[in-house]
Amino acid sequence: MSSFLHQRPLQNSLSDPDELSPRSLQNYQKPTTAFLRRPAVLVLLSLLIILGVLSPYIHSPTSLLSFSSNTKWRSYTLPDAAAYVAKNNTLIVCAVSEAYLPFLNNWLISITLQKHHEKVLVIAEDYATLYKVNERWPGHAVLVPPALEASAAHKFGSQGFFNFTARRPRHLLQILELGFNVMYNDVDMVWLGDPFPYLKGEHDVYFTDDMAYVKPLGHSHELPPPGKKGRTYICSCMIYMRPTNGAKLVMKKWIEELEAQPWSKAKKANDQPAFNWALNKTAGQVDLYLLPQKAFPTGGLYFKNQTWVQETKGMHVIIHNNYITGFEKKIKRFHDYGLWLVDDHASESPLGRLK
Numbered sequence: 001m002s003s004f005l006h007q008r009p010l011q012n013s014l015s016d017p018d019e020l021s022p023r024s025l026q027n028y029q030k031p032t033t034a035f036l037r038r039p040a041v042l043v044l045l046s047l048l049i050i051l052g053v054l055s056p057y058i059h060s061p062t063s064l065l066s067f068s069s070n071t072k073w074r075s076y077t078l079p080d081a082a083a084y085v086a087k088n089n090t091l092i093v094c095a096v097s098e099a100y101l102p103f104l105n106n107w108l109i110s111i112t113l114q115k116h117h118e119k120v121l122v123i124a125e126d127y128a129t130l131y132k133v134n135e136r137w138p139g140h141a142v143l144v145p146p147a148l149e150a151s152a153a154h155k156f157g158s159q160g161f162f163n164f165t166a167r168r169p170r171h172l173l174q175i176l177e178l179g180f181n182v183m184y185n186d187v188d189m190v191w192l193g194d195p196f197p198y199l200k201g202e203h204d205v206y207f208t209d210d211m212a213y214v215k216p217l218g219h220s221h222e223l224p225p226p227g228k229k230g231r232t233y234i235c236s237c238m239i240y241m242r243p244t245n246g247a248k249l250v251m252k253k254w255i256e257e258l259e260a261q262p263w264s265k266a267k268k269a270n271d272q273p274a275f276n277w278a279l280n281k282t283a284g285q286v287d288l289y290l291l292p293q294k295a296f297p298t299g300g301l302y303f304k305n306q307t308w309v310q311e312t313k314g315m316h317v318i319i320h321n322n323y324i325t326g327f328e329k330k331i332k333r334f335h336d337y338g339l340w341l342v343d344d345h346a347s348e349s350p351l352g353r354l355k
Contacts (some may be wrong), residue, residue, distance in 0.1 A: 070127075070131050073130055073131060073134050073141070073142075073143075074127075074130075074143075076134075076139075076142050076143075077142065078123075078142055078144055078171070078174055078175070078178075079178055080142070081121055081139065081140075081141075081142035082121065082175055082178050082180055083178075084139045085118070085119065085120070085121045085139065085140060086119065086121075086180050087118055087119045088119075089179070089180055089181055090119055090180065090181040090182070090183070091119055091120075091121050091175060091180050091181070091182045091183070092111065092116060092119045092120045092121070092182075092183045092185065093120075093121050093122075093123060093171070093172070093175065093182055093183065093184050093185075094107065094120070094122055094123065094184070094185050094186065094187050095122075095123040095125060095167065095168060095171065096122055096123070096124060096125065096129055096187055097124075097125040097126050097129060097148065098126055098128040098129050098132075099327070100187055101129065101132065101354055102327075102331070102342060102354065103187040103188050103327075103330070104122065104133075104187045104351075105342050105346070105349050105351050105354050106187075106190065106334065106339075106340060106341050106342050107185065107187040107188075107189055107190065107191075108120065108349045108350060108351060109341040109342065109345045109346070109348045109349045110189075110190045110191040110192070110341060111191050112348045112349060112350065113191070113345075113348060114191050114193065114194045115194075116191075116194070116196070117350055120140060120350075121140060121141075121142065122140055122141040122142075123141075123142060123143070123144060123171050124141045124142065124143045125143070125147065125148045125167070126143075126147050126148060127143065127147055129141065129143075130142070130143045132351075132354075133351065136350065136351045136352060137350040137351055140350070144167070144170075144171060144174075148167075166258045166271050168184070168236070168271060169251045169254040169255050169258070169271075169275075170251075170255060172184060172239070172241065172251055173248060173251035173252065173255070176241060176243045176244075176247055176248050176251065177243075177248070178243075179243050180243060181240070181241065181242050181243065182240070182241055182243075183195070183238075183239070183240045183241075184237075184238070184239045184240075185237065185238055185318070186237035186238070186320070186322075188320065188321040188322065188330055189237070189238065189318055189319065189320050189321065190318070190319050190321070190334070190339045190341070191317065191318050192316050192317055192318070192319060193295070193316070193317040193318075194317070195240075195295070195296075195317050195318055198291055198292065198295055198296075198317065199240055200289075201289065202242065202287075203242070203287045203288065203289035204241065204242060204244045204246030204247040204250070204286050204287045204288065205239065205240070205241050205246065205247050205250055205279075205286060205287075205288050205289070206239065206240040206241070206289045206290075206291055207234050207235065207238065207239050207240075207279070207288070207289075207290065207291065208234070208235045208237075208238045208290070208291050208293075208296040208298070208320075209224060209233065209234060209235065209290060209293060209298065210233045210234060210235035210272070210298050210300075210322075211224075211227075211233050211298065211300075212298055212300030212301045212304065212305070212323070213301075214293075214301070214305070214308055215293045217292075217294055217312075219290075219292070219293060220290070221289050221290045221291075221292075222288075222290060223279060223280075223283050223288050223290060224290065226280065229273075231273065231276040231277055231280050232276045232279060232280060233276065234272075234275065234276050234279055234290075235272070235298060235320065235322075236271055236272045236275040236276075237272075237320060237322065238291075238296060238318060238320065244287075246282075246285065246286035246287055247286070249282050249285060249286060250278050250279060250282050250286055251278075253277075253278035253281055253282050254271075254274055254275050254278040256278075257273075257274035257275075257277045257278050258271060258274045260274075261273065261274055294312045294315040294316070295315055295316060295317040295318070296317060296318050296320075297312075297316065297319065297320070298320055298322060298323065299319070299320050299321050299322040299323040299324065300322070300323035302316070302319050302320075303321075303323070303324075303333060303337065304323070319339065321333060321334060321339075342354075
């Protein structure tokens, strides 16, 4: 169109241009009329395209605002989120896909009751989770690309589950590199007390034992000896780290071990063996601290040894609903033990009642 604007004006055969006849005037104006039509058509087409893109979002008065907000959250980065959420230079982090949102809410309620929810940063593994959490609790969810396929991460032992959990040390390493203390939890956990008083000293990495056998109440805080497979059985589901060189070394080693032991149909790996190898191989270089079993029991102990539960009553701080697989089975177990808080305490959650 720009070349058209710079064409030479049409020449008229009349010597006096002021004496143009109506017919010649009509002929003279035709190019201008065509010029005006072309941008009008282009504008109309552009509007139709825009309406087509936005049509899913304009069914309610707030939909366009939601569309704009979602676009903003796509560009929200982990450094942005960490700086916004951290309190006392500390973050509590989980990684969640959409299917786990009920567990996220249950976990959040338990943390809210301990007054630590403002430190929580949800690492969303799909856009549905990113949008839903930030819609209700702005700034407390971030997605580190690429997003995972939401349905792929559900089944324990699947490649999708491995891909989901294998991203964990990279997220945690990035947070450490940013200079923050970080606590990681799986969301099938419930807080019964405040864990922070148990994070004594200035150790690099704090963790819990995943073995169900009963330890003495005053057991050692050293890394336990290796088991039958030549490595320890530390749980990768509850970790606290300070931003030290030692903690960063463990995360880097964890990443290396995951890359060396990829998932396959023959060997359905998960992230926990690699975490244990990382701890075992760096133990002489890193200050490690085993948290007390009485406060941080594995599900294989808490849900299966009621004698021990009674003997340690009032000492439990975080309960892990592991040693069982399947959403429905985990929810039923939480219900059976009075730990499914969503039904009666949804108002305590920053997310409210999720549908």
